[in-house]
């Protein structure tokens with residue numbers, strides 16, 4: 001399994017553009033890549049993809065975590081270059097995408113062989129649970145339902161060992177104990193506290209980060 005951060009407030013090199021938003025790509029062995037969230041704008045998303053060698057036409061599925069503009073703004077750009085892509089949106093997204101195969105998510109659902117949606121939690125947001133040989137890796141957008149609730153929901157698919165994405169205002173830091181990989185991204189209010197508390201487990205999030213698991 002490989003996760004590439006495409007869009008984040010921070011970047012790993014000067015060729016990538018930072019932006020207030022989040023997007024990442026999930027690649028697993030037997031399925032076309034899944035784009036998780038689309039950042040705040042199409043030009044930055046597409047430019048960063050090009051820089052990272054990601055062909056938007058290869059993306060098989062787009063999963064939108066929640067309806068905020070910093071996670072959906074790049075959607076039109078991808079839809080324009082990829083006419084086949086399937087979409088999973090949470091019910092709170094409010095509608096589907098004309099002319100596209102779109103699934104409205106409320107309950108947990110299997111998206112591909114190794115990737116599941118937690119379902120829409122607290123009526124606002126879905127996260128991904130990715131099955132790896134180390135356990136479950138959780139990919140989150142902004143974590144509006146709470147990181148603890150998301151980890152609980154993802155635990156139905158197996159033991160959670162790692163998490164990447166925006167943690168929002170999450171501060172029940174004890175709940176992160178026991179995880180071996182913590183990667184707080186865009187929109188994590190207590191990022192420096194988390195990095196300080198879990199120096200061994202934390203990885204710095206930035207566009208250009210590639211995590212192979």
Ligand SMILES: [Zn+2]
Pocket residue numbers: 066068142144
């Ligand atoms: Zn949000």
Ligand SMILES: [Zn+2]
Pocket residue numbers: 021022068070071141142166186187
């Ligand atoms: Zn956000």
